[in-house]
Amino acid sequence: MRLKRLGALAVAALGIVGVTTVFVQSGVAVAHGSMTYPASRTYACYEDGRIGGGGGDLNPTNPACVAAVQIGGKQPLWDWYGNLISLAGGKHREIIADGDLCGPTTKYDAYNLARSDWPVTNLRAGAAINFKYNAWAPHPGRWDQYVTRDGFDVTQPLKWSDLEPAPFDTITNPVASGGEYSWNGTLPNKSGRHIIYSIWQRNDSPEAFYSCSDVNFTGGGTGGDTVAPTAPGTPTGTASSNSVALSWAAATDNVAVSGYTVYREAGATDVSVATSTGTSATVTGLTASTAYQFYVVARDAAGNTSPPSALVSVTTTPGGTTPGACSVTYNVPSSWSGGFTANVTVKNTGTSAVNAWQLVWDLPAGQGITQAWSADVVVAAGKATAKGASWNQNIQPGQTVSFGFNGSAQGTPTNPTSFALNGASCATA
Incomplete structure (x- = not known):
């Protein structure tokens, strides 16, 4: 099919840059992201x-997700934020054929x-909503959200003519x-099963992202939950x-509280560290003997969010050797005036197993980190924190992971x- 060939060539044109920059959140050329509320098919x-x-491992139980894995394997799930055409340039209707909108x-x-059994987000028609979109690699651009016409049949391939003509x-x-974009909007006055089709066209690149969010509209009318x-x-x-x-x-x-988000206070930019549909959550990946402050925000099904709770201050206990007993090999294969490359194992x-690993170290005086690969590395308050990518975020007993970065010095x-x-001190090799 013409579109599939075009999309494959466009992705291939990224070359090694595309492989590397997936795991870096600053100074990259390639964006990555997908709708997380209402959830896109790949994210759901x-x-x-x-x-x-x-x-x-990833082992879906939803029937449609199981069928998708049987056809295309699990890698699209690990890469749920990468549903893109790198050379789209705004020509979405020209290059994406009918039936290919959700996976071009x-x-x-x-x-x-x-299929009618994709995971569904229940939404109230006409309600206010706070859209959430993953910002794995933030870039400027325009997001357009379309909805399917009245009478749309989810058991038929999605065509451009199935969408309302204007977003x-x-x-x-x-x-x-x-780590995510968010903005307020108002849902259309629809009823029953529909698809919200989102297009993110970057304005600093021809690259564009696409997502289908399966939704069920309830209520109807114009009196949405605000x-x-x-x-x-x-x-x-x-x-x-x-x-x-x-x-x-x-x-x-x-109406009803649908869930909670836990935030860690981190100066100018607070960090979302956990979500829950109940009234408890566990925040992992912290550093031993360190003081933290957290607060909680509630949300409802329409996307309305509450004022934050009061802060709670908690200090982690001193580190031990389990369960994150570890050793680290750090070497500098090359350096130059003002910079260097480091490899870490x-x-x-x-x-x-050490799940969702995070490695923390104090940066020596005068050093910074400018680019990383095979891990997401951020620097704050003189400490560097490396987090595993989707494909290497867990370390089994006896196994290793490796990443590298370029630094300034x-x-x-x-x-x-x-x-x-993950809070446990490591031996250095």
Whole structure:
């Protein structure tokens, strides 16, 4: 099919740059992202697979997601944020054929399956909504959200003519915070099953992203839910060396509270660290003997969010050797005036898997990090934190992961003196 060939060539044109920059959130050329609320098919199936996999492999249980994996494998789920055409240049209707809208390249073709059992987000017609869109690699651009026409049949391939001719929501350059874009909008007055089709066209590149979100509209009419939940109660926390278990009193809402987001206070930009549909959550990947502050925000099904709860301050306990017993090999294969390249290998020397690994170290004086690969590396308050990518985020006992970065330095670069993996101190090799 003409479109599939075009999409495959466009993705291939990214070359090694596309492979590398997936894992870096700053200074990259390629964007990545997908709608997370209401959930796109790839994101919904990734979450379904993550739950079914018990924190290790992805094993979806939703029938449509299972069928998609049988056709296209699991890699599109690990790469749920990469449903793109790199050379689209705004010519979406010209280069994407009818029936291919939800997966315009061969890799994501299985997500075009015309089925009625994809994971569905329930929405109230005409309501206010706070759209959420993953910002794996933030870039400026325009987002257009279309909805299917009345009478749309989800069991038939999605065609351009199935969409309303104009988007019901458009946003240019929404704010990205905590790893996602969010913006407020108003849902269309629809009823029953529909698809919300989102197109993100970058304005600094011809690259464009596409997502299909399966939704069910209830209520109808024009009186949407615009009332936000009340603030949750002040959280309480119980700490270990690398995690904090939080609980709080429930918020109230005129319709119903659909979930909560836990934030860690981090100066100018707070960080979303956990979500829950109940009144408790565990925040992992913390550093031993470190003070943290958290608060909780409630949300309802229409996307209204509550005022934040009061802060809770928690200090993690001193680190031990389990379950994150580890060793780190750090070497600098090359350096130059003002900069250097470093390679890092992390080994799990314990008896339990280290899931969602994070390696933290103090940057030596005068050093910075400008680019990374095979991990997401950020620097704050003199500490560097490396997080595993989707394909290497867990380390089994006896196994290793490796990543690297380019850094800046004043004079000859010196090696860090200590490392902590998920809060546990590591030996240095």
